[in-house]
Amino acid sequence: MKLTLLSPFHLLVTLTAINHLSFASVRLAVALYAVHLQASLATIGVLMAIFGLLSALTSVSAGRWIDRVGPRTPMLWGSAAMVAGAALAFAWRDLAALYVVSAVVGTLFNVFFI
Numbered sequence: 411m412k413l414t415l416l417s418p419f420h421l422l423v424t425l426t427a428i429n430h431l432s433f434a435s436v437r438l439a440v441a442l443y444a445v446h447l448q449a450s451l452a453t454i455g456v457l458m459a460i461f462g463l464l465s466a467l468t469s470v471s472a473g474r475w476i477d478r479v480g481p482r483t484p485m486l487w488g489s490a491a492m493v494a495g496a497a498l499a500f501a502w503r504d505l506a507a508l509y510v511v512s513a514v515v516g517t518l519f520n521v522f523f524i
Contacts (some may be wrong), residue, residue, distance in 0.1 A: 464513050
């Protein structure tokens with residue numbers, strides 16, 4: 411049995427682990443940065459809820475898209491957009507940016523895992 415270092419399975423597992431790590435890290439960073447910006451507890455709760463709310467609302471349409479085009483394209487788009495969403499928090503340091511980051515990262519994390 412020949413085992414290669416960069417088989418498609420190894421790449422998939424690595425990409426999945428990186429996406430999961432980045433999602434958890436961004437979620438924690440958003441909460442901590444909102445605290446740093448002296449946001450209210452309700453605002454922080456809304457930010458955390460956005461991570462799950464939009465992904466729940468878009469999961470059916472994301473599943474239909476994945477059924478139409480196959481899993482490769484949505485996984486790559488989801489990964490790239492998660493990186494862009496996480497980078498947005500570093501480029502635009504404001505409370506409004508945290509809402510956008512929560513929506514983008516939460517939704518595309520769900521697209522990746524569907």
